[in-house]
């Protein structure tokens with residue numbers, strides 16, 4: 759596969775077949791969406807798809823979740839002409855922070871944090887991450903933003919799995935993702951048909 763090639767015909771979600779399957783086993787996520795960011799058209803179509811439902815929303819700031827949410831989040835912030843706030847895994851910010859424990863798809867307890875002096879009551883924040891599997895990570899990010907009085911305008915991720923946490927997010931928040939309806943069942947089974955013809 760030529761990961762950088764731009765196809766002439768581009769149906770909705772065409773770039774999802776750039777995502778590589780896991781070849782390293784169960785302690786890793788089941789695929790690597792980050793490959794789609796290597797393709798200039800894929801990255802820009804992905805950002806456009808994620809922003810579509812938020813066209814009429816006022817957004818003051820984009821917050822991205824460590825680590826891959828930084829890539830999509832900063833691309834979205836730049837597209838909107840807004841700033842970017844990093845929501846970090848614990849242990850990196852050398853300033854006063856708010857922190858929040860969470861458990862993600864790995865089953866391990868983790869901690870994330872944000873600085874205390876950027877958000878303020880009423881500030882409208884779009885939260886961006888790469889993926890929602892159990893929803894544990896995004897829920898912790900939402901808590902951190904809301905605890906400081908800011909308003910979560912919505913959540914944007916490449917995919918939202920149909921897990922309990924994924925469904926909860928869809929019920930409670932405005933959201934965007936890149937998965938065409940006919941591919942959602944493959945996402946939920948954690949196996950894409952495109953894997954069959956995937957080679958590095």
Ligand SMILES: O=P(O)(O)OC[C@H]1O[C@H](OP(=O)(O)OP(=O)(O)O)[C@H](O)[C@@H]1O
Nearest residue numbers: 825826862863888890891892893894895
């Ligand atoms: O819905 P959940 O079960 O909580 O999982 C989702 C999180 O897991 C991945 O990040 P991960 O920490 O694996 O990797 P990253 O640091 O490469 O973003 C993904 O980008 C989300 O942040």
Ligand SMILES: Nc1ncnc2[nH]cnc12
Nearest residue numbers: 787788789863888889891
């Ligand atoms: N990056 C990712 N890809 C697939 N599944 C995930 N679950 C959590 N993060 C994921």
